[in-house]
Amino acid sequence: MTNAPAPTQEPDRPEASADVGRLHRLGRWCARRPWWVLGTWLLVLLAALGADRAWGGTYDDDFSLPGTSVQTGADLLDAHGSVNIRGTAAQIVLHTGTGSLTDQQGAVDTAVAGLKQLPEVISVTDPLVTPGAVSADGATGIVIVRFTQNPARFETSYLHGVDDAVQGLRADGVQVEYGGPLGQLARPKAADRLSEMIGLATAVIVLLAGFGSLAAAGFPLLTAVVGLLSGISLLGLLAAAFTFGNAAPTLATMMGLGVGIDYALFLVTRHRRLLRDKDDPADPAEAVGRAVATSGRAVIVAAATVTVALGGLYASGVNFIGTLGIAAGLTVVIAAVAALTLTPALLGIAGRRIDRWRVRTPVDEPGDTADTWHRWAATVGRRPWLFLTVGTLVLGVLAIPAASMRLGHVDNGADPTGYTDRRAYDLIADAFGPGTNGQFTIVADLDDAHTGTGELFATLHDALAASPGVAHVTTPVVSDDHTLLVSTVTPDTGPQERATSDLMHRLENDTLPHALADSGGHGYVTGVTAAQLTFRDVVVDRLPVIVAVVVAAAFLLLLTVFRSLLVALKAALLNLLSIGAAYGVVVAVFQWGWGGSLFGVDEPVPVESYVPMMMFAIVFGLSMDYEVFLLSRIREAWLHTKDNHLSVANGLAGTARVITCAALIMTSVFLAFLLSTNVVIKMLALGLGVSVIVDATLVRLVLVPSTMYLLGRANWWLPRWLDRLLPHLDPEGPGSATAPDAARAAVPVVSGEQP
Structure with missing residues (x-):
């Protein structure tokens, strides 16, 4: 890579420095007036909880599909x-x-x-x-x-x-x-509460092991819980005016709790390092200000990336999916605000007693544990091609099942037998046939000259009964105003079967048009099962749009933040590999049935139609979280040393411990929701948990450093004309109040490359 173009120089930007100054002043102000901040958050929390209790709405999987057969038929029935x-x-x-x-x-x-x-x-x-x-x-x-x-x-x-x-x-x-x-x-309804408690308990254990003191471990938890309760209450108020799916509060809890702990964790970690800095000691309030001016800026970029990815779900054109993204994005934004204000206030109260009530020696203090990551960085640097090849192969193997993904709707037949709706489902299937649980309602919209003719009744009935895959058809009945003919079709297969979907399309595209051709009328297939299958078809058609929008938005954001074409492109490609691996695990467990019984799913089921879309937006956003924190440290060192190998090693060693700790917490939060009563939530929980594990290990610790070692100085190349066009959103800020500790870390150079 010695012939790569020279990196673009980074002049001091007044607007960026001013922004860092504002963040520095915000952190210092919160640390010096902690009780004002705590009181404000307490009032906000109590007001939100009270308002939600008094005026909050409910959640319902109700959605419209304008322009589709199922929606037109439903509208005709209502009218x-x-x-x-x-x-x-x-x-x-x-x-x-x-x-x-x-x-x-x-x-x-x-x-x-x-x-x-x-x-x-x-x-x-x-x-x-x-x-x-x-x-x-x-x-x-x-x-x-x-x-x-x-x-x-x-x-x-x-x-x-x-x-x-x-x-x-x-x-x-x-x-x-x-x-x-x-x-x-x-x-x-108790399982989701149990999941939250398990996630919090695991977070306590991990934080105590990492920080070693009750105070330092408790601050991220307290911040996350306050932000989560405020966000969920606000979501309840929004639910009174807008329709949110049943999964919205659970999804919002998973995201808000996970990122809330992570964001506060990064700030507390940076603050403690600044307090222990022997070369440039700072008083506690000043250390808080510096932490917010540096890691706090990375929190803003990370939260913005997640929110943009979730907001991209509206590109699907399906309001139901878009509102799920808004629900999760809402708690992410509030978690970031809480981290930037409430955490500094708590740190200000603690002062230099942040390590008070110590239960063990923290792992992030100097010693052999810290040197472990330095040695790992050097090892990757010596054999980058080997690590890149092995890491890519592992992700590729995990992604193999994704090629056979079958989307559909998970019906009540997948629920535990202890649920009354599962027992009702089984009784109906055994007594009347499996298709009775997934009947179609046929609506024929005709003119007055034909609705009363017995010949048309018989023609429609016979055409429906003769269609392959139909077990039973009711005699068509005329509506009260004599404008519609309505019949019920019972498939001979269950709602989850591919044959049932094929039957719906056959009725829409072949049977009904031919049966009603002489009458001049139009036929529509509607009902719950038809709506679910149509929803799946719409989602499949628009998934590529979601992928394009989310990837493009994240690419532009990273390009703007890190001023590098290759860094932004590499991040997007590696995140796609991570998502593919998560898809593969979900397909293997739920669709193939590999270990599904361990998660309370006794039989193979299709992947819920909107799960891949939701997973893509969430996983892509969360992956960018860790990408931003790692790359911000690498870039910080690069701006001070202009040595690519040294910068990658310093960035990896400076963030690996805290990213691993944060990932373990978030994984625990996600996997705890495998106890949910909702199979769709189980899918999301497993997929998100696996993606975080893969992202924090294979991607962040293997693929990112190996690719950056191989690209060398080309990592930081950006055409000057593009540099002039892009706004400047430095993740750690060029005007930070202290020299970066990562750049000063005593890490041996892992190659002969010099600044």
Whole structure:
């Protein structure tokens, strides 16, 4: 790389220096007026919690897909349908082990009457008088309850009324299970709280092992918890005005807790090093100011990168996915604000007593442990091609299963058998066939001249029944205003099967157009299963757009921050490898079933349609977090030494310990959510946890240093014309108040390259 173009020089930028000055003053002000800052955060937290409790909204997997068959059909039903096909439907499944349900006529009538009296109920079907609602052996029946809105949004106490209505059936020995959204309401809610507690407990252990004192370990945790509670409360207020998916609060908690601890951890680590600096000692408030002016700036860049990646989800054009990104991005932003203000205040209170109540010698103090990373940096520098090849091969092997990824919707059949909606799903599948859990609603929009003709009724019914993959078709019924024909199609395969998706497309593109050709009408396939499959198709079509937008945005941000074409390009490519490895693990565990039972998933399931998109945005953003912290130290040393090998070694040795500690905490937080009751959350938890492990080990400790060693001085090349066009956002700031400790570290030069 000796012939590489000379690196662009970095003149002092007044605007950058002024920005660093503001950050320095912010940190010092918070450290000198800590009680004002603590009081403000306490008021903000209490106000947010109170407002959320009083006016907060609920979360619901409700989304629209404008321009699609499923959305058009649903809109027609809302506008012209009868009361029997409006609202949100949920199943109550009845099963008797002996005899027939007809023997329970009185108890069934009482239950139906009681359900009709419940608030928010539009209609209730009686299985004993509804055609097809009782199985052939008479042992299983389905009660369809239609609600004014999705019952999954209701308070859990609503179930008390439902339980009271069916109590007579249970007293007579009839098994009663709740399916659909009513079953979602009945799911246990404690698992996510347990996940949060496990994540926090693991963080305490890691921080105590790393810092060695209760005070230093407690500050990142306190900052993260305060920021998380504030962010989740604000999200609850936003949920009152906007629709957020059920996964939004859990996803926001995972992100907010993970990055909140990380950001505060980086600031505390830098502050302690400045306090122990023998060459340039600083008083505690000044040390806090310097930490915020340097590592705090890296926190801003890292948080901005994550937020930009999550905001890129709106490029999908699907509001449901975009709002999930906003939910996670909200807690990331608040975590960064808390780290930049609350952490300095806590450090100001501690003063030089930051290591008070020590339980062990911190691993980041001078000694043999610190030298370990120096030796590792030198080892990578001696054989960069070997480490680059091995690291790339490992990521490639992990990514192999991703090539067979099959997207779909994870239905209730994947839930633990202890859930009532899973038991309802199994009872329906056993008694009526697997397709009954994934029925399609067919809506034919016709003119008045044809809606009443029996010939058209028969033509539509026969065409639907003859379509391959159809198990049963109901006789079409006309809507109250005689504008629609409505029928129900039962596939002969379950909702997760590829054949069910193929059937939906066949009905939309072939069966309905041919059956309605002479009438001049149009047919639409709608219903819950059709909406889920259509949502998957939309996501698959727009995933490349998301990838392009997120990668381009992150590339431009890194290019602006680090003033290097190759550094930004390398970061994007390595992050794509990291994401591919995470995809591969998710496919192997959930789709192939390799160890899925260990995570509470007893059978192979498709990858939830929006999981790859969410994982891409989150993993890409989090990967950039560690990239920013590592590269900011390398660049800091480069600006002082102009020796690429020495700069890479110093940057790696100066950040490896804290990045490893931060990654261990974030991995623990993510993996703890494998205990969630939601299979989609399990997928995200495993994928994100694996990605952080891979990123903090193979990528940050092997691939990044090896590629930077090989590129040499070309790492820092930027055309002068491009340098003039780009704004200046230095991650550590050229005007920091202290000479960088990384550049002064006593690290042996790992090659003969000289400044």
